[in-house]
Amino acid sequence: MSETEQELARDLGFLEAYTIGLGTMIGAGIFVLPSIAAEAAGPAAMVSFALGGVVSLLAALSLSELATGMPKAGGSYYYVNRALGPFFGSIVGWGMWAGLTFASAFYMLGFGQYLLPLLTPHVDILAEMTGIGKTVAALGMAMLLTGVNYYGVKETGDLQNVIVITLVGLILAFLTLGLLSGPTIGEFNPEGWPAVAATVGTVYVSFIGFEVIATSAEEIKNPSRNLPLAMIAAVVTPTILYVGVMFVSTGTIPLDILADSEVPVKIVAEDILPDFASLVPGVSPSLLASIGGTVMILGAVLATVSSANASILSAARVNFAMGRDQILVEWLNEVHDRFRTPYRAITVTGIITLVLIAVGVGIGTLAEVASFMYLVTYTLVHVAVVVLRRANPDAYDPSFRIPSVLYPVVPILGAAGCLGVLVQMSTNMVPYTIAVGSLSVTSPFQLTVVGMIGIVLIGFGIGWYYLYARDRAPAMSLVGDAIAPETTAAADGDDVYRVVVSVANPDTERDLLRKAAASAHAHDGEAEIVAVNVIEVPDQTSLAQDLTFEEERVDRQRQLLEAARDVATDLDVGLRTRAIVGRDAASAVLDVVGEENADQVLLGWTGKRSRREHVLGSTIDPIVGHASCDVTLVKRGPDPDDGEEIMVLAGGGPHAPVAARRAAEYVASTEGASLTLLNIQPPAEEGEDAVEPVEAGEALIEDLIEQADLTETSYETRVIVEEDTQDAILKTAAAYDTICVGATRESAVSQALFGSLPERLGTDLDRTVVVARGSERSPMSMQDALIKRLEG
Amino acid sequence: MPESLTGHLVVPVDDAEDAHATATALQAYAVEKVTAVHVVEKGGGTPDTIPLEQAEQRAEEAFEAFVDVIPGAETEITYHTDVVEGVFDVAADRGATAIAFHPRGGSRLTQFLSGDTALRLITDADRPVIALPDPAEGGM
Numbered sequence: 001m002s003e004t005e006q007e008l009a010r011d012l013g014f015l016e017a018y019t020i021g022l023g024t025m026i027g028a029g030i031f032v033l034p035s036i037a038a039e040a041a042g043p044a045a046m047v048s049f050a051l052g053g054v055v056s057l058l059a060a061l062s063l064s065e066l067a068t069g070m071p072k073a074g075g076s077y078y079y080v081n082r083a084l085g086p087f088f089g090s091i092v093g094w095g096m097w098a099g100l101t102f103a104s105a106f107y108m109l110g111f112g113q114y115l116l117p118l119l120t121p122h123v124d125i126l127a128e129m130t131g132i133g134k135t136v137a138a139l140g141m142a143m144l145l146t147g148v149n150y151y152g153v154k155e156t157g158d159l160q161n162v163i164v165i166t167l168v169g170l171i172l173a174f175l176t177l178g179l180l181s182g183p184t185i186g187e188f189n190p191e192g193w194p195a196v197a198a199t200v201g202t203v204y205v206s207f208i209g210f211e212v213i214a215t216s217a218e219e220i221k222n223p224s225r226n227l228p229l230a231m232i233a234a235v236v237t238p239t240i241l242y243v244g245v246m247f248v249s250t251g252t253i254p255l256d257i258l259a260d261s262e263v264p265v266k267i268v269a270e271d272i273l274p275d276f277a278s279l280v281p282g283v284s285p286s287l288l289a290s291i292g293g294t295v296m297i298l299g300a301v302l303a304t305v306s307s308a309n310a311s312i313l314s315a316a317r318v319n320f321a322m323g324r325d326q327i328l329v330e331w332l333n334e335v336h337d338r339f340r341t342p343y344r345a346i347t348v349t350g351i352i353t354l355v356l357i358a359v360g361v362g363i364g365t366l367a368e369v370a371s372f373m374y375l376v377t378y379t380l381v382h383v384a385v386v387v388l389r390r391a392n393p394d395a396y397d398p399s400f401r402i403p404s405v406l407y408p409v410v411p412i413l414g415a416a417g418c419l420g421v422l423v424q425m426s427t428n429m430v431p432y433t434i435a436v437g438s439l440s441v442t443s444p445f446q447l448t449v450v451g452m453i454g455i456v457l458i459g460f461g462i463g464w465y466y467l468y469a470r471d472r473a474p475a476m477s478l479v480g481d482a483i484a485p486e487t488t489a490a491a492d493g494d495d496v497y498r499v500v501v502s503v504a505n506p507d508t509e510r511d512l513l514r515k516a517a518a519s520a521h522a523h524d525g526e527a528e529i530v531a532v533n534v535i536e537v538p539d540q541t542s543l544a545q546d547l548t549f550e551e552e553r554v555d556r557q558r559q560l561l562e563a564a565r566d567v568a569t570d571l572d573v574g575l576r577t578r579a580i581v582g583r584d585a586a587s588a589v590l591d592v593v594g595e596e597n598a599d600q601v602l603l604g605w606t607g608k609r610s611r612r613e614h615v616l617g618s619t620i621d622p623i624v625g626h627a628s629c630d631v632t633l634v635k636r637g638p639d640p641d642d643g644e645e646i647m648v649l650a651g652g653g654p655h656a657p658v659a660a661r662r663a664a665e666y667v668a669s670t671e672g673a674s675l676t677l678l679n680i681q682p683p684a685e686e687g688e689d690a691v692e693p694v695e696a697g698e699a700l701i702e703d704l705i706e707q708a709d710l711t712e713t714s715y716e717t718r719v720i721v722e723e724d725t726q727d728a729i730l731k732t733a734a735a736y737d738t739i740c741v742g743a744t745r746e747s748a749v750s751q752a753l754f755g756s757l758p759e760r761l762g763t764d765l766d767r768t769v770v771v772a773r774g775s776e777r778s779p780m781s782m783q784d785a786l787i788k789r790l791e792g
Numbered sequence: 793m794p795e796s797l798t799g800h801l802v803v804p805v806d807d808a809e810d811a812h813a814t815a816t817a818l819q820a821y822a823v824e825k826v827t828a829v830h831v832v833e834k835g836g837g838t839p840d841t842i843p844l845e846q847a848e849q850r851a852e853e854a855f856e857a858f859v860d861v862i863p864g865a866e867t868e869i870t871y872h873t874d875v876v877e878g879v880f881d882v883a884a885d886r887g888a889t890a891i892a893f894h895p896r897g898g899s900r901l902t903q904f905l906s907g908d909t910a911l912r913l914i915t916d917a918d919r920p921v922i923a924l925p926d927p928a929e930g931g932m
Contacts, residue, residue, distance in 0.1 A: 012837065073845050
């Protein structure tokens with residue numbers, strides 16, 4: 001993608017990002033929560049809101065660093081999954097999704113609570129059924145919003161800005177008039193500080209909106225500046241507004257009345273406004289009060305709808321990111337062919353929201369569960385920052401970093417804050433005794449309903465990991481690297497150069513072994529080949545049981561490995577064989593690579609790309625993704641007539657030297673083989689200073705020869721000047737028997753494992769294609785790191 | 793001499809299925825140069841309906857399907873708040889002689905909800921627009 005395209009794709013400036021966050025934050029929270037919070041903590045709930053703001057601000061700082069370091073769809077889920085691995089990824093992914101769904105249900109019920117008083121004076125039938133009425137209104141609006149998102153009806157940026165500015169203006173007016181009317185606070189903290197702390201959990205739902213900014217990180221212009229600014233502003237603004245609204249509300253209306261109201265902001269407005277009637281000639285105090293009440297209702301309706309709308313879309317993004325990491329079925333992320341929306345994810349989110357509304361768990365509980373899931377998420381986000389900073393993977397280069405004076409204070413304080421609120425909201429300090437027969441265990445605390453629901457949801461995430469995600473998602477935690485960051489690439493425990501060859505097909509076996517032997521011979525000192533074959537046994541059957549019935553497969557394995565030994569004798573190379581019965585061929589081969597301290601692993605490839613779940617194949621993908629040693633992938637073409645002509649693509653990618661070395665090894669061990677180093681250059685630009693393309697190509701080849709240390713090999717060089725390099729490569733390559741190419745990209749999660757060009761060569765060219773990748777320092781497992789640490 | 797109508801066609805494609813259908817419909821005709829265009833619909837101030845990454849992946853799949861049928865075709869991805877405008881912009885940038893598209897049909901309601909792109913493509917264009925028939929229906 002060129003730079004101008006990048007700019008087009010990023011169309012959210014600071015103001016847009018800020019209003020997106022603000023629009024989600026100023027939702028049901030500010031309109032519904034004052035009564036719930038007042039009941040729980042009295043006027044001191046102001047402190048709860050302020051504390052919620054502080055906890056969010058800390059999270060915003062950590063999130064900003066992560067989001068600018070890895071601007072990927074999925075927000076917190078993505079960062080946690082990347083840093084802490086799919087176990088925590090599953091918890092946070094499901095947690096965020098559940099949190100957004102509970103929040104949507106909360107917003108919608110808040111909508112219902114405010115809409116009803118607007119309608120009841122005019123619709124008699126509703127007045128008699130307020131309880132059901134608000135649920136019906138909530139269900140109706142939730143359905144409408146699901147539909148709007150399903151059909152992708154466009155909300156423009158301007159509309160978004162108008163909504164947000166209206167709401168902020170409305171609340172500012174409310175605050176100004178409220179403060180002028182002289183609110184008086186009674187007993188400030190009637191319930192005590194523990195209640196204040198627990199109330200942070202209740203009101204935290206009104207702070208989860210700034211996450212939307214992180215989930216849109218890849219669309220934000222100049223993210224290093226705009227993203228942290230927008231996040232911080234989107235947290236600070238509502239915090240001030242919330243505290244103010246709480247102050248005015250508890251100072252104007254007696255606590256018990258406020259606590260009982262479902263429309264607190266409306267009744268406060270109605271109470272304040274008559275004082276100002278003298279300023280508006282011709283309007284009676286009662287009329288002014290009812291106008292004010294109605295305006296606040298309209299504001300609440302607008303706010304709840306805009307919050308819920310953003311949440312439904314955010315939930316779909318979390319689903320997308322989970323699907324991309326293979327933690328969730330891709331099916332859910334199908335894009336509608338006409339409306340260009342993730343319609344399945346939206347439908348599922350919508351249905352669960354409707355169920356939550358209909359079940360009637362209570363608006364306070366909905367809010368608290370949403371808060372709970374996000375507090376768990378942000379705890380892990382803080383941990384993720386520390387892990388990434390310590391592990392410091394190459395790809396992580398955030399343009400915004402938590403300032404050094406604040407690190408590691410921010411993540412530590414932030415995580416502690418989240419945990420503190422979590423504990424307060426999930427437990428009651430009432431001793432609880434479980435008695436089973438004569439045994440009884442007394443716990444010093446009891447779990448609250450929210451604590452129980454939250455733990456069940458986390459349990460679901462853990463269960464999901466073990467039952468679904470573990471076998472599919474690439475294990476890519478950086479925790480190990482963070483624990484023992486200084487260790488360099490582990491030196492081989494021995495001096496033996498070892499090539500692990502995965503043999504599965506008797507037709508290609510010989511060629512693979514020949515290539516492995518070539519690498520082995522090229523190394524001074526001892527070298528050996530380890531030939532592996534894996535019999536895969538499906539999950540349902542026991543390993544032993546299946547074996548007896550599958551004598552045929554065992555026989556085949558024996559023959560393959562026997563043939564390997566014969567080939568090795570011919571090639572005069574040491575070879576050991578390993579026959580393995582396992583659940584999964586890829587992990588079995590990876591285990592062997594690890595156990596044997598392999599220096600290279602060699603795999604055959606059919607030259608076909610798999611669809612959907614795998615890129616090159618279910619066995620190849622994980623091995624390429626996780627093997628820390630050199631990886632060589634061979635797609636076999638027709639046998640050369642005589643004098644094998646081997647060509648190396650010189651230039652392009654960090655692994656070209658490895659490809660060149662492989663090629664040299666093959667040439668050295670094949671009689672009559674010749675080696676060509678080929679480079680393709682685009683024609684020179686107009687102008688005097690332009691370097692001659694041929695010279696540039698020659699220089700690149702020179703460079704490669706030096707890096708690959710090809711001093712003992714004779715070779716030819718060739719530079720071709722052509723506009724479309726990819727086409728030129730494909731055309732030219734057909735003239736050779738074997739083409740060696742280095743991997744051009746390293747990420748195992750992207751669409752192409754080795755890069756698009758190497759893979760295209762493999763799929764499109766009817767020649768032997770060797771794709772080589774050098775060793776990579778793969779992330780250490782936590783266990784390895786701990787051992788390393790303990791050993792000093 | 794007047795310019796050839798099919799000198800350089802800009803052809804909008806959406807997903808892989810649409811790209812395949814469009815390319816198949818176009819294949820039967822002699823065209824000098826073809827550029828397949830995918831417009832990623834931007835929110836313009838609000839978050840997009842699908843993540844950028846997913847949108848770009850969709851474009852790639854569409855281009856692959858298109859090039860499978862018409863190997864020489866060039867491809868261009870662009871970003872615009874309005875799909876139709878995006879197609880026009882690319883056509884202008886590339887100096888296309890005409891825009892060719894394959895109408896996707898569907899009920900009136902579906903067409904209305906998805907923005908009635910076909911109608912706007914025809915009525916608002918600043919250069920000739922060719923509607924490609926289905927090979928089966930067109931009797932080719």
